[in-house]
Amino acid sequence: MTRSGMKLLALQILVGVCAIAFWHIGSQVPIGGTYLLPEFFFSTPLDVGQRIIKLFVTGTIWKHLWITLTETALAFAIGAAGGIAVGFWFARKPLLAAIFDPYVKMINALPRVVLAPIFMLWLGLGIWSKVALGVTLVFFIVFFNVYQGVKEVSPAILANARLIGMNERQLFRHVYWPSALSWVFSSLHTSVGFALVGAVVGEYLGSAAGLGYLIHQAEGVFDTTGVFAGMFILSAFVLIMDWAVTRIENRLLVWRPQSTAGQP
Amino acid sequence: MTRSGMKLLALQILVGVCAIAFWHIGSQVPIGGTYLLPEFFFSTPLDVGQRIIKLFVTGTIWKHLWITLTETALAFAIGAAGGIAVGFWFARKPLLAAIFDPYVKMINALPRVVLAPIFMLWLGLGIWSKVALGVTLVFFIVFFNVYQGVKEVSPAILANARLIGMNERQLFRHVYWPSALSWVFSSLHTSVGFALVGAVVGEYLGSAAGLGYLIHQAEGVFDTTGVFAGMFILSAFVLIMDWAVTRIENRLLVWRPQSTAGQP
């Protein structure tokens, strides 16, 4: 690791430590008679840490984690693929886009929690109803960005590509896709989190296992420590998924100028 | 209205009519002995239509609608403003962004449903806890896009602007902001729906009024008609909000080439 990488990591850890210290003080030291972060609602960092360790040591977490991650990964992959496909398709067929535009927006505004029973009816209680919930979140985030990204393709590059005789498929591969990539990745970074949220909310609303189930169960018996432990584990795994997305992004976008100031 | 506008509207209505017809048939005509869209889960278009009319005629809806729209508008405005501000700020301070990057992503992955009690603790049961829920959705969608949008500013334009002596504030106003606008608006279109979702989910989780409250009430007693009526009203209002966003977008982006093919 480089020196600057080390420094960055140190600073990141510092921020984390500060946040935990604040949490600890807020939940343990009363300020003016009241606790800033009452233990009932926030638990304490120590308890949460112990719980996380216990969950991993006893191994109960693995099954749940595995299910939630599968759901998240599926929701992310399907939602992103769908959003990209439909986004490109709509961007290339303006009439189609114009016709369906209000419907897409209406559907995007439906509260997913309310749709849960319908997903359950169609897809059962297994992972697929949770995947569906995640997909409805990821899809729209990716879709709107891809749609706009395709429309932002440089007209000169597009005209040139069409004149050298590219057909739609080739235009997609050689022009629209690479050009819209930064839009796609921007939406993917947002989506990673939302895919997980979708999966967890789906589990929360009805499931037999998964982190959402654990969290819900903990909530039912007012076990705030359990809730926070679950959320921390969630968040940690999102970082791993996001890291993977960033890896792919850097690979695909090698052609970009490194620094913006260098080349006027 | 222009001729093509009329044609478009006609096609849009056609799609709507088809969807409703499909719904009607699915819920009323058994295919192979089973209903495609059982009435118990999907109600029927006629019932839903009647319910919507009744809600408006008796006037019960107005109070709920007003509350939900206020929450949505506030969530949208605050979330978008926050996302834009922090997005720009992070994009201009790469070290800051790098340090907080993992934390931002972790927070984005927290299931909002679980956070609801905390918002209630801090913000009470009024509209603000719902606004907060919407804000947490809108903020991240806008934030990630603005962050990327700022980084996509053309290096030549940026270098030129800096060389004519613009300071940070002026760069923001004359370069970053206009350049990132299409990114901002892309995220705003996604966010309109999510702001509403946030507000409704907030109400769903705990409230005394609002469309989410209505839907929740209806769900508990198998009143699918009520659930669907609420969702339709929601969606219709999202279209109005989105229309407003599009108006502003078209105003701010007048400088764009009209057609992409015209100017190589």
Next chain:
Amino acid sequence: LEKPNITLGVGGKPLLYYLPLTLAERLGYFKEQGLTVEINDFGGGAKSLQALIGGSVDAVTGAYEHTIRMQAKRQDIRAVIELGRYPGVVLAVRKEKAAAFKSPADLKGMKIGVTAPGSSTHLLVTYLMVKAGLTPDDASFIGVGGGASAVAAMQKGEIDALSHLDPVISKLESMDAIKVVVDTRTTDGTVAVFGGTNPAAVLYFKKDFIDANPKTVQALTNAFGKTLKWLKDATPEQIADTVPEEFWLGDKALYISAIKATRETYSLTGVITPEGMKNALDLVVKTDPEFNAAAIDLTKTVDDRFLKAMQ
């Protein structure tokens, strides 16, 4: 009155479990007592309790068991009047499995639907299983939520058994999809499970609130007490006509049959008996081995002054 405007939390107002609340509101008994009650509906009982602790609501109609759990968490919560004397939870098995089902011991290996993990429906099955010599790990529990999704889960055959409340149970019975095997809606059923009553829905407050606003608490108690009296004598039709039409499950006949089924669960006097308290504690302890029963002082979970004053 110290505080004529109060906010009250409930986790699922249209549920029959909370029928007295709706009745009190519709019959105008709150107004009669000079109270303006804003009813906040929450996504579940746990959330309404959290709102109480957080100070967003003044009173909650929720499960008695909450007061016990909160004592363990050093939160002083007191129940003042009982609204439901039996939990009202029903364990039913899918029709096809009914023939093979003899006792809760047969739950082994089943997929059991509950409203939510950790909820009272979940706890009841766990309790039954523990009593039958099983451990909670012998079956898998699936949170299926309230309302339509629970019906969907049973219809689709996703679950073998279901521990749930009305109206879901009545709906599924009307669809002839299930057979009820344990029924805590009735006196017989409840006694068979617990050996006595087991307070379900109660009205509870934070102790601080009671101390500061005794008159308000009294007024609220009075309103509920009066409702219970009305409920004791009302016919199911009268009840159905009193609640809002939307609560009818889209079918008045179904609603009335659901009322008939749950009729016995509603408290007659509002009194929480010591025996009932013990049963409730027993339920908690049996289902949560880590729960420290010794630390619980059951007398501190209720405050019966107001009920006494009313009579």
Next chain:
Amino acid sequence: MAVPMPTADAAGRTGGAVALTDISIDFAIGGHATYKAVAPTSLAVAEGEFVAIVGPTGCGKSTLLNVAAGLLKPTTGRVEIFGEPLTGLNLKAGYLFQQDGLMPWKSALDNVAITLEIRGAPRAEAEAAALAWLTTVGLAKFGDRYPHQLSGGQRKRVGLAQVLIREPKILLMDEPFGPLDAQTRQIMGTLLLDLWAVDRKAVLFVTHDLEEAIALSDRVVIMSAGPEASIIGDYPIDLPRPRDAADIRLHPRFHALHKAIWAQLKAEVIKTYDSGRV
């Protein structure tokens, strides 16, 4: 004058490679205003003919090329390519834009090779051909650079290779040698002439360098200044072929042609500039 007068407008021979007949072009410029960039005018390029367009800056040269490429529909008038009315893009033409049209996400080599690849040429073959072309334009060692890593002149030459590798029947070139130094310019000019000598494509060539125009082309047309620009001069260049882009400038006829065309062009530019209409 001892030089040929502008010949009549070529509206008659529509059978050529490119025939723009009575085209006019209006641009919408905000609100309901329009800018009449090109007034009804006609231009025809016969098969195998090399036509250069010169004219004051902003007169409408690029616009005409866009029309010929099918990127812009003229407001009025007809566009025919090899006798057929043009609908949509003109895929028979290779068009080197005035501005950059390279794909920034492809290396120089890939930018050139893609032209063959999309027609189904195997990767290796396309790459070999592309490398040969890059060598021809003097960029053999820059194949793996992305466009943003190239200088202005290098990018233009990559574009040139990209257009030429297709061997289109019609070449539309908008200031192809603009950002090149005089010497490279002549080398490229000679290269273009050599290529053209082989299969005699029809060429429409926009340049600001009148000497270059005369040195390369069969005909030089002059556009008047806009708005409502039109073709106001058409000079056949009766210099012998084959030519060398550098040596031909020493030909005695060259000077006379240059003088005649320059006189008309200069008058046009000054008119434009004075009216602030450029």
Next chain:
Amino acid sequence: MAVPMPTADAAGRTGGAVALTDISIDFAIGGHATYKAVAPTSLAVAEGEFVAIVGPTGCGKSTLLNVAAGLLKPTTGRVEIFGEPLTGLNLKAGYLFQQDGLMPWKSALDNVAITLEIRGAPRAEAEAAALAWLTTVGLAKFGDRYPHQLSGGQRKRVGLAQVLIREPKILLMDEPFGPLDAQTRQIMGTLLLDLWAVDRKAVLFVTHDLEEAIALSDRVVIMSAGPEASIIGDYPIDLPRPRDAADIRLHPRFHALHKAIWAQLKAEVIKTYDSGRV
């Protein structure tokens, strides 16, 4: 030869407006490879001096200007502006890019006016000044057009107005008249000379037109072809001032200078081209 030999490198006089001393520039090109674009070389521009840079395409002219503008840090060497080491951007310089740097969301007028506005000039005043400048570059009627509605030459002139309105102490111009026709080019050249005569800015002027370079400048420097390009020729232009960009070409000394510089330049270009290194 009868013409002056290239003078010694100007490393001695660092007190000038721009002094690049022993700078070399390496570019990272994928992986760990670097391209040594510019070998250690020095260039100094005295206060009030007009220096033209010519060289084969891709040799490093734009790169040198980027260094002088502070947009690019040289790998080695020192950059001094008016005797002070340059850190960050060179705000004393006005830089007209080879490529377009106009803000596409601002009209031509706004693009020019903003330069004054950001210094606090009132809107009306800035607008009036901008309009005057647009008129000077012949675009009075195009003030309300957005950049994409302008031709290549028009855009370049808007850029010119944008740079000139600031009245910077140092002017860096990268092929400012590239996309202009010969006539407009001369008009602009004369305009530039007139402006320069008033307050004698230091000018660093990149062009491919050697005649233009000689006509305008006090000194013409020649860059060798890259990689490891450096300044290999430095010719003082001892033509009388004030000059007219067109008439000066008829001066007897002009031809001699042109011939001498051209000979060196041509040799350089051919060398470059042959090695495929351009």
